[in-house]
Amino acid sequence: MNVHELTAPFTADAVAPLRVGTRVRVSGTLLTARCLVQQLLLNGGESPVKLEHAAIYFCSPIIVRDGAQWIVRAAGPSTSVLVGSYVPDFIARYRVRVLLGVGDLGEPTRRACMRYGCVYLQTVGGAAGKIASSIRHVNGVHYLKEFGAADAMWSLQAEQLEAVVAIDTHGRSLHRRVCASSRRALKAML
């Protein structure tokens, strides 16, 4: 299968050609932002970094300090459903361009992706070792003291992180498709 190289900057033109089911390799800066960061930034908080065209990774990594350096020990995706209620507003407000996570993000996010030109990429849940080896280094961290290491906003430099397009900018959703077909299969089975 062909693999699309998606490299920063993540502009509208860069993500528009992506279609649901396309395999991609992502290179560039990823910002981790789970519930607490998104909640803060949607309720009057000011982002410490520019979010327009950013790639947001739903991830709660294990990163340890070794002298002056941060060492990434595990960095797989968090289940996206945990942040699903914030994501549509987050896309609208900050015009982020790429989301990475695992699992379905629901209808409001699919519509927001279509309206604002954002893509959702599914990585492999739990593949913490493999994905950590795609993180070349840690650029920095915000909200570490406030939210702890698991929910801080980490800036990670990724190189060829593998994913598949789960929601594209044209309103298609891979999970929606599988959900519908499995529902039909379930009905036929009972």
Next chain:
Amino acid sequence: MSRWEKNLFELVRRTSTDLPKDVEFALRRALHAERKGSHAAWVLETILESVRVSRTQDTPLCEDTGNLMFYFSVPVGFDTNALVARTQSVVAKATRQGYLRQNTLDAVSGAPFVNNVAQSSPVMHFQQGARKTVDVRLIMKSASSENEGRQYMLPDAELGAERSLAGVRRCVLDAIWRAQGNHCGPGVLGICIGGDRATGYAQSKVQYLRRVGRRSPVRALARLEDQLLKDARKLGIGPMGLGGRTALLGVCVDTLSRQPSSYFVTVSFMGWMFRRRGMLLGPTGGLDRWLY
């Protein structure tokens, strides 16, 4: 560090970084069942590669090192208070060394317990055993799978589920369908029929002490396990909910007695990062042998 702490630390380290052979075998078998080049095959190949990387590099299999559930079986007259303190000290050390994530928060304020030691963390279950050794087993259960657990009370008119194994099947299929993509599948289901709301969940999780592929000794339950595995394949949910044949690696069904007016069916999920290890320790904490 005493022998107790040295060996308990090794239990935590190995559980966090090294997938049990039975689970890895089930993942390899699942890969053979998927179409080459499909999303399902890609997911399984990535998982197996990640398992190898974590084992080689001595890093956690999953960044969510989960809820730590210890199951101890101790000889008569054994001092469990000392074992609690040693286990807590080992968990704190494993957190400092990055084998465990800072994963424990105050329920209301959200303030982190930086060493993962708090009320109910780690979870420790004790029972008295007949052996002279201490049997200790550890399961690490991530939040994504824990969040998808469901409990049903039969009869359930909406699902058309009566108080029978056919009704249980309907509940479990509903739970599988609802959880698709959200629990880092393919994983293993722990199911308890009966019990009350608390013991049902507890017993559903005890099932994870069973090796993947080992069927229930009760013939009717073993048949239900087989049926549910076949059903899950037909749903086409596949790994990570991206489509394919392998939504589950295994199903473990067990029962508890119940009251006449209750009929609970409790379904717990475990993702593919099924971290489970165990060991037997002698009277002074020396390693007798590994389990699993």
